[in-house]
Amino acid sequence: MPELPEVETVVRSLAGLAGRKILNVEFRQLRILRGDPDWSGAFLQNRTIVAVERYGKFIVFPLEPKGFLLVHLGMTGQLLMDAPLAKHTHTIFTLDEGVLQFRDSRQFGRVEVCEELPARVQKLGPDALHVDFETFAALLKVRKSRMKSLLLNQDFLRGLGNIYADEALFRAGIHPLAIGSRLKKDRVRKLYDVIRAVLAEAIVSKGSSISDYVDSNGDKGSFQDLHRVYRRTDKPCVVCGTPIRRILVAQRGTHFCPKCQKS
DNA sequence: ATCGGTACCTGCACGC
DNA sequence: TGCGTGCAGGTACCGA
Numbered sequence: 641m642p643e644l645p646e647v648e649t650v651v652r653s654l655a656g657l658a659g660r661k662i663l664n665v666e667f668r669q670l671r672i673l674r675g676d677p678d679w680s681g682a683f684l685q686n687r688t689i690v691a692v693e694r695y696g697k698f699i700v701f702p703l704e705p706k707g708f709l710l711v712h713l714g715m716t717g718q719l720l721m722d723a724p725l726a727k728h729t730h731t732i733f734t735l736d737e738g739v740l741q742f743r744d745s746r747q748f749g750r751v752e753v754c755e756e757l758p759a760r761v762q763k764l765g766p767d768a769l770h771v772d773f774e775t776f777a778a779l780l781k782v783r784k785s786r787m788k789s790l791l792l793n794q795d796f797l798r799g800l801g802n803i804y805a806d807e808a809l810f811r812a813g814i815h816p817l818a819i820g821s822r823l824k825k826d827r828v829r830k831l832y833d834v835i836r837a838v839l840a841e842a843i844v845s846k847g848s849s850i851s852d853y854v855d856s857n858g859d860k861g862s863f864q865d866l867h868r869v870y871r872r873t874d875k876p877c878v879v880c881g882t883p884i885r886r887i888l889v890a891q892r893g894t895h896f897c898p899k900c901q902k903s
Numbered sequence: 904a905t906c907g908g909t910a911c912c913t914g915c916a917c918g919c
Numbered sequence: 920t921g922c923g924t925g926c927a928g929g930t931a932c933c934g935a
Contacts, residue, residue, distance in 0.1 A: 642929085717928095745913050
């Protein structure tokens with residue numbers, strides 16, 4: 641669920657945590673903790689949260705005097721401030737002011753404590769919202785995979801997921817099965833521009849809430865009302881009226897207009 | 904080095 | 920009502 645716009649919205653809603661001290665942490669479900677619970681709990685105790693940042697789809701809490709708390713929301717993860725504990729509350733952070741909890745019904749999300757950002761996180765591609773055009777074009781030029789797979793690949797570009805990959809390819813008029821390295825420069829430019837546009841618009845709408853997504857105050861986003869192809873199978877294309885098709889690419893539901901989107 | 908397929912979970916909508 | 924099926928915002932890991 642949570643892709644770049646949703647994670648950005650959560651991060652912004654947690655900005656007030658800068659300066660808060662972590663007094664105690666309770667790991668109720670160890671599956672979602674990456675690392676040793678005793679070490680992680682002891683490391684976090686009495687550390688101060690310096691800031692709340694986004695790294696692709698990761699939420700990063702830099703700590704003083706050192707280290708990081710990382711949270712990935714997976715498909716259904718939620719970070720909530722001062723909310724009631726619930727069935728799927730897996731981690732409870734007691735702060736000097738307030739309580740932060742991690743909930744995740746599907747348990748695909750992860751909480752991780754580290755002294756340095758792990759290599760697998762550092763090696764992710766450039767951020768989808770901040771990459772410059774020349775870098776984006778150069779990376780795309782050497783990729784032979786299908787565009788949909790490529791946009792989902794965080795090692796290529798970090799931040800996009802299933803919703804915004806489909807929405808961006810539609811806006812760019814590019815077929816999800818098109819091969820990256822074969823795209824002409826003007827189409828690459830168009831794709832670059834619409835990726836930034838759709839992400840920026842989604843952030844303004846505070847993300848897309850399909851079923852679970854909420855920010856740390858429990859508020860839903862509204863960008864789902866502005867989706868043009870995602871989960872609009874058989875509905876008319878907003879541009880040409882052709883029924884939107886759904887196919888599987890890389891095992892993910894992929895929505896596109898067969899008339900507007902060309903290889 | 905890249906790529907595709909599979910596994911990991913719970914919950915919901917749907918058809919019978 | 921209940922059951923089986925398919926689907927869901929993600930990533931890690933495996934083998935080709």
